[in-house]
Amino acid sequence: MVYYLNEIESKNLLKNLRPLTRKVGVSEDLRGWNWNRTPLSPYRPVLLPMYLICSNYCPTSRDLYLKRVEKRRGEWNHPLSLGKVIHDTVARAYTLAREGEFDVPFDDWYRMQRYEDYMKGNLPLIQTYARMVYDYILSQARSQFNVAMSSHPFSAKRDMLLASVPFLVEHTINGELLGCSSVLSIDCYDYLHNIIFDLKVGGNRDETHRLQPAGYALVFESIYEIPVDIGGTVYLWFQNNQLIARKDLFPIGDHLRSWWLEMRDRRAELVHEERDPGMPAECPPSCIYRSVCGV
Amino acid sequence: MERLVVDGWGRFLGVEDGQIVVKERKGKSYSVICRSLPSDLRQVVIAGKGSLSSDAIDVLAHHGVDLIFLDWRGGVSARLSPPMLRTVNTRREQYRCYDTEKGAALAKAFIRAKMKNQMAVLGTYAKTRVQADPNTAEALRVARESIERIASELESVSGTACDAVRGTIMGMEGCATGVYWNAISKIVDESFGFNHRSGRYAGDPVNALLNYGYAILEGECWRAVHYAGLDPYGGFLHVDRPGRASMVYDLIEEFRQQVVDKSTLKLLSHRQIRTENFEVVDGVCRMDDATRRLVLSELLMKMDDRVRYKDKLWRWSDLILHQAREVAKFLRGESGKYEGFWLRW
Numbered sequence A: 001m002v003y004y005l006n007e008i009e010s011k012n013l014l015k016n017l018r019p020l021t022r023k024v025g026v027s028e029d030l031r032g033w034n035w036n037r038t039p040l041s042p043y044r045p046v047l048l049p050m051y052l053i054c055s056n057y058c059p060t061s062r063d064l065y066l067k068r069v070e071k072r073r074g075e076w077n078h079p080l081s082l083g084k085v086i087h088d089t090v091a092r093a094y095t096l097a098r099e100g101e102f103d104v105p106f107d108d109w110y111r112m113q114r115y116e117d118y119m120k121g122n123l124p125l126i127q128t129y130a131r132m133v134y135d136y137i138l139s140q141a142r143s144q145f146n147v148a149m150s151s152h153p154f155s156a157k158r159d160m161l162l163a164s165v166p167f168l169v170e171h172t173i174n175g176e177l178l179g180c181s182s183v184l185s186i187d188c189y190d191y192l193h194n195i196i197f198d199l200k201v202g203g204n205r206d207e208t209h210r211l212q213p214a215g216y217a218l219v220f221e222s223i224y225e226i227p228v229d230i231g232g233t234v235y236l237w238f239q240n241n242q243l244i245a246r247k248d249l250f251p252i253g254d255h256l257r258s259w260w261l262e263m264r265d266r267r268a269e270l271v272h273e274e275r276d277p278g279m280p281a282e283c284p285p286s287c288i289y290r291s292v293c294g295v
Numbered sequence B: 001m002e003r004l005v006v007d008g009w010g011r012f013l014g015v016e017d018g019q020i021v022v023k024e025r026k027g028k029s030y031s032v033i034c035r036s037l038p039s040d041l042r043q044v045v046i047a048g049k050g051s052l053s054s055d056a057i058d059v060l061a062h063h064g065v066d067l068i069f070l071d072w073r074g075g076v077s078a079r080l081s082p083p084m085l086r087t088v089n090t091r092r093e094q095y096r097c098y099d100t101e102k103g104a105a106l107a108k109a110f111i112r113a114k115m116k117n118q119m120a121v122l123g124t125y126a127k128t129r130v131q132a133d134p135n136t137a138e139a140l141r142v143a144r145e146s147i148e149r150i151a152s153e154l155e156s157v158s159g160t161a162c163d164a165v166r167g168t169i170m171g172m173e174g175c176a177t178g179v180y181w182n183a184i185s186k187i188v189d190e191s192f193g194f195n196h197r198s199g200r201y202a203g204d205p206v207n208a209l210l211n212y213g214y215a216i217l218e219g220e221c222w223r224a225v226h227y228a229g230l231d232p233y234g235g236f237l238h239v240d241r242p243g244r245a246s247m248v249y250d251l252i253e254e255f256r257q258q259v260v261d262k263s264t265l266k267l268l269s270h271r272q273i274r275t276e277n278f279e280v281v282d283g284v285c286r287m288d289d290a291t292r293r294l295v296l297s298e299l300l301m302k303m304d305d306r307v308r309y310k311d312k313l314w315r316w317s318d319l320i321l322h323q324a325r326e327v328a329k330f331l332r333g334e335s336g337k338y339e340g341f342w343l344r345w
Helices: A007-024 A051-053 A062-069 A078-098 A104-111 A122-150 A157-164 A207-224 A254-273 B054-062 B088-097 B099-131 B134-154 B163-187 B203-225 B248-254 B256-267 B289-304 B317-332
Strands: A169-174 A182-192 A195-201 A230-239 A243-250 B002-007 B009-016 B019-026 B030-036 B043-046 B049-052 B066-070 B076-080 B279-282 B284-287 B304-309 B312-315
Touching: A007 A230, A007 B019, A007 B049, A007 B099, A007 B312, A051 A062, A051 A207, A051 A254, A062 B304, A078 A104, A078 A122, A078 A157, A078 A169, A078 A182, A078 A195, A104 A122, A122 A230, A122 A243, A169 A207, A169 B317, A182 A207, A195 A207, A207 A243, A207 A254, A207 B043, A254 B066, A254 B099, A254 B304, B002 B019, B002 B054, B002 B289, B009 B054, B019 B054, B054 B066, B054 B076, B066 B203, B066 B284, B076 B203, B088 B099, B099 B134, B099 B163, B099 B248, B099 B256, B099 B317, B203 B248, B203 B256, B203 B284, B203 B317, B248 B317, B256 B289, B284 B289, B289 B317, B304 B317, B312 B317
Parallel strands: A195 A230, B002 B043, B009 B049, B043 B066
Antiparallel strands: A169 A182, A182 A195, A230 A243, B009 B019, B019 B030, B066 B076, B279 B284, B304 B312
């Protein structure tokens, strides 16, 4: 599955989400191409990466202060390492699939990444999980490609690859118009369904996870001037050595867009004023600045 | 057509062949200027000096159409509504909840929403001015932050009855509103002489406009409260007083900023209204007829305008009715929480 929609998700998209987005629509003022006008234009001249605008690691946003004001680096831990490796693996697998390379061995590529030089956590387990994801994606992409080729036997292979693996993964885009970093990397843009996906490693759903695709949709609209009305969060996690993938598909309407704008402005304000927001009541276990604050 | 406004002098509202007609006197005869099916109407607003037939009242009532009369301030001087069904249960709960945590929670929800909308308006205007007028933008932003602090203090207020929390909540509301209007006064042209909100007796054009706008909004909230089966006089935040529609005033708090303040400031910033459109009579600032019509049409258009809220597209008047119904559902125990309406921009 990962970025492919299963049967239920497809039905939900076609029967619920698409009609809903057509009916309700989005306020013109909240389309990314109006980046130069209120309320989209940033209040402060601060450029932030998307994850720092949308993340909710620290309840007081002290992680943002430490990163951008005190310029401190967080420490690698198991969740962070797992997340990074799985993101890399998904991107690698889809890149190969888009080139029609379905049989490239996993281990050669993994070795070259030299993750063990800087990462912390249960690295052998992380490698096992990454291989599961890699095999899963390539086998599914191959299957989709075979279906496409058998349906259109006279089509060019490249054309069928573009249609059967319609995902721009780690798509780089400039977010400066909307107060984001100049180099943003969208986990996935499904160009046939016009959906922006964000990948989360872990199974805990959270409303705030919808912010990231909303932010990317706004940036996407600011650059390409194409409306993006649907986003998705893909949750990948592992249970009893089994890969589990679930999706949350949602409309990127006025509520999410204005919420994202509020978050962007709040975070930019904090950095601009160089204001320490203070310690949280309790540090989240997975926070990379736990050794700095340690509450 | 959903709302029929009869504005001006010498107009007559009657019935012809089952249709509602508006006639205007020309010389010694009347000519029909508007004709509509009663089933297409939702509300009839009589804003000028005119007359109507008892047949028209009967037909409108039969079709569940709200009929309201506005005075020169925009206040609802009279209203005729069809009898309501299913109100006993709702009203019983409304009175009972006054002395419970539910009542206190409602009072808090109205003001929470109000503060969030104040923050949204200030934040939006700050961003609009950040390039052209950074000092004003900064004042607006600082005001927004102040209200945010007050709003976070509001969260710590708890009580088991309205009387236990009202004083604290109203104190906070007063602080936030003071900060809000002080900031708004910085973006209104000085020629209007707007320094503060003066309430009932407007001393300046901006207050006159706001009073008129709030009165029209009050009419809409009254309609919503009535159709939701609530008692307009049984409020939670506003204290009971003979003749005071406290429940209507409670509900109105959520909508003042997004509906009236923004529309009024838009008219002012587009220079559609000028100081010469006003005169002071017996110490009260009054607008001329043309301005009154302009404000009325702007706000009634706004009520029919659409707003996207909770992934739905609402007409403002339907949203107000929806919120009133949510209050009723909460009071009857059909929902566990009431969330006031607010937008982020």
